[in-house]
Amino acid sequence: MFFIFTLGIPQFLSSCASSEADITSGWSQQKLMDEAKTALADKDYANCVKYHEKLESRYPFGPSAEQAQLNTAYCNWKKNDIELALVSINRFIQLHPGHADIDYAYYLKGLITFNDNLGFFASFSGQDLSERDPKASKDAYEAFKILSTRYPNSKYTPDAIDRMRYIVNSLAESDVNASRFYFRKGAYIASINRAQNAIKEYDRAPAIEEALYLMVKSYDALGMKDLSEDTMRVFNTNFPDSNIFKTGKRVSVTAREGSWWQIWNTQSP
Template identity: 45%
Template sequence: MATAVLVAGLSGCGSTPEDEFSGTSVDQLYADAREEASEGNYESAIKRYEKVEARASGTLMAQQAQLELAYAYYKTGERAQALAKIERFVRLHPTSPALDYAYYLQGLINFNDDLGLFGWLSKQDLSERDQQASRDAYESFKQLVERFPNSRYAPDARLRMNHVVNSLAAGEVHVARFYYRRGAYLAAANRAQTAVSEYRSSPAVEEALFIMARSYDRLELPQLRDDAVRVLKTSFPQSAYLTQGDATIDKKWWKLW
């Protein structure tokens, strides 16, 4: 009797969980997943997309499910899982007709993850945030616009690339300002120079040139100071920085109120 109970117990331990979708066709699962996602029920959609991806492996439906699953993960805040899905998709399907969307979604996830892009509205300190997400977003959008210039996603990707550049430049200038205020003039000049050389089209370059000029002045490097002032005058002839001193650097430029 004891042996029979033991065998029954071992049998129960070895059983697998019942598949709640075992009686649902893969086509119906996919349709249900899309419906759940359209209604904002992303957790429910994820369960179904995962089943579609597994059951329809090797088909176009599975590829589509992978991308929609990545988007659902993104909408539920599972950034790492979303990016992992996209990276796997790009690696396994380099000739997919949906590759442009994969790059766009990859960029979008990193773009929205980086508070440096719009975090200034909430008065958060740029120096406390890692801008790697911005760089990753830029690279994804760059892949999209270079490889698929006529993609429906390319125009928006270009706009977001401009936002990324401005964010990265603003981050460099913020750090330069931080160093200047603390008397680390060489470090301030170097970070400002990075903004000028790498992000020439960004509005933040104006302040970067000003910080360079003031830093070189404090370091008693008149030629470098004069060069920075000359470029500032040429590039921004109406700049307020030309008539203001260190008080301009102390102003929190990112505050709107």
């Protein structure tokens, strides 16, 4: 019986090997390019990555390899492999700094890290935003900044600028959400510190109105009258028409319909 069993092992292993055979092994360069293009068009991102990686490894020189690198980064991003997408796009930027599509490469790099950031939407989950790492947002901002600075006429630059605006505002919003969280917990010094950070780093963001408001309220709670009055003077200078001290809500921002970068959380203590 043992002899009979062992006779079946080579056949079993052969069957496994054939089932795992690389179906692309006999494909020409054109066949690989066509299948990769089809996978991309069909949003079959797993095969999109697979075929483009095969294309680059077998034909590592020329425009098709360069395009394969870009498409590999894009498809990794679309299938939510953020780390692999960043490796791919950083490699492309390093190897081809003068490429005709380098503006798109920086735009894609920004999108990859931009999508990895929850921004102020995390405030709706009840998460303490003071614990969030803003690195992804800042990395996205830097990529968009390089694009908009070096390639101001790129077709991707207007959207990149909008996204930069959103990132700045969401980072400010994150600090103000944290400041509000600490205020409600009675941690007034922590509330002041996060509000001050928002003012220092993002002084033109809409959330600054509430940051100053939280500082005034926190100083009042701590009995620091002089600092409260000084902050109130700054507030009145910058937001003379605000009703936040009457309503508990800052002036709402009228967003254009569909303008995702202009959505603000207007809740206050």
